[in-house]
Amino acid sequence: MIYTITANPSIDYVLQLKDLTTGKVNRTTSDVKLPGGKGINVSRILKELNIDSTALGFVGGSTGEMFKSLLSQHELKTDFTNVHEDTRINVKINAIEQDEETEINGTGPAISNEEKTSFLKQLESVGTGDVVIMSGSLPKKLPDTFYLDIAKMIQENGADFVIDTTGQALLDTLPLHPLVVKPNHHELAELFNTTFNSDQEIIDHARKLLDKGAKHVLVSMAGDGALLVTKDHAYKANAPKGVVINSVGAGDSMIAGFAGTFMKNNDPIESFHIGAACGSATAFSQDIAVKEKIDEVYKAISISELS
Template sequence: MIYTITVNPSIDYVLQLKQLNTGEVNRTSSDVKLPGGKGINVSRILKALKIDSTALGFVGGATGSMFEELLSQHELKTSFTKVKEDTRINVKINAVEQNEETEINGAGPMISDDERQAFMNNLNGIGAGDIVIMAGSLCKNLDAKFYLDIAKTIQKQGAEFIIDTTGQALLDTLPLHPLVVKPNHHELADLFNVKLNSEQEIVTYARKLLDKGAKHVLVSMAGDGALLVTKDTAYKANAPKGTVINSVGAGDSMIAGFAGTFMETKDPIESFHMGAACGSATAFSQDIAVKTKIDEVYQDISITEL
């Protein structure tokens, strides 16, 4: 079983308009409310690929109820920990004529010690053969060690984990040998306080994450494709042709495609191929990609060894 953890899920209120004029009244051409959160996006792609997963996380208040109602439409298996404070709302503004995306993200609820412990207790059923995917930001009072505590717990129980976050929260987990880490090229540069000006430099610094303990490193590079870096080899997936409609969830979709395929095949190259297809398919979609779009994009992606 694959478990996805979204510590700080959200209702994503996605607005589309021609232009965003700050300080003025703006009217949308369309809007949609979506169940948001990086782990949630992963579970939705896994559902599209017909791979079972269970979504974990904290939800609370009236917005938490609305979040669960929105999520129920996607028929995902969930096991959320209920909290007293409200689930957050994020606003995503897509100004079409300006070709700009603006995000305003809520902070999320405060998590009490009892609520944190209830969440940790909920991990008891995870064991050998399972993969746990931890993705996204933490609630405002959870420190960077929270992901590390989760990783230690599920590793003792025999499961593997994938982590998609940034900064110290990512670095702390590397000695526990995550199956995959997935910084984009900007996040990779920030981890080491450098500027990366070439693919070779990206590969060099991705290998530093391998040296620190990661088993595989995925690096997304937007319109320049993506890289998979392993101990012995680096591979590149091209960026297929298409119109980027909404980049929200593209990186999460890449992780889902990789994790789901790896669980079934143990083949990192095929997993990378499917991950790249899922990521691009979502970027070319208004919402998380559907299977037909993933299959279409998959045919336009080639994997080359660097």
């Protein structure tokens, strides 16, 4: 089973307008409320791929009830921990003529020790053959090591894990051998205080993450495609042609496609192909990509071996 953890889920209130003028009254051309959170995005893509998952996280208050109502239409398996304070609301503003996206994210509820303990008890049964995918920000009062502590706990029980994070927090997870890490090329360069002038330089530095313990490294490069780096080989996926409508969730989709497929077939190349298709398909969609769009984009992606 795949478990996705969204410690700080949200209602994403997405507004579209022609242009945004601060300090003035702005009127939208459309708006939609979506169940948000990086782990939720992962579970939604897994659902499109017909891969079972259970979504975990902290949900509370009247906004938490609305969140669960919005999520119910996606027919995901969930096992949320109920908390006293309200689930947050994030506002995302797309100014079409300005070609700008503005986000205003809430902080989320404060999690009590009792609520944290209740959540962690859910993970006691996770073990060999399971994968836990952790991503997104942490709500108030949870320690910065929350995801890392979970990784240590489930690893002792034989489960694999993925933590979608960057910087030192990413480096701290590597000795625990995450199934896959996915920095973009800018984040990878920042890890090593350098810049890249070629794919080979990116590959060389991705292998440093493998040397530190990662099992696979995905590097997204926006319009230049993506790389998969393993101990012995490196592969590149081209960037398919399409209009980027919404970049939110593209990285989550790529992780879902890779981890979910790899859990089924243990084939890193096919997992990379599907992961790249999921990421691009979501970028080309108003919301998280549906299966038909993923299949369409999959046909436009080719995987080539670089080394």
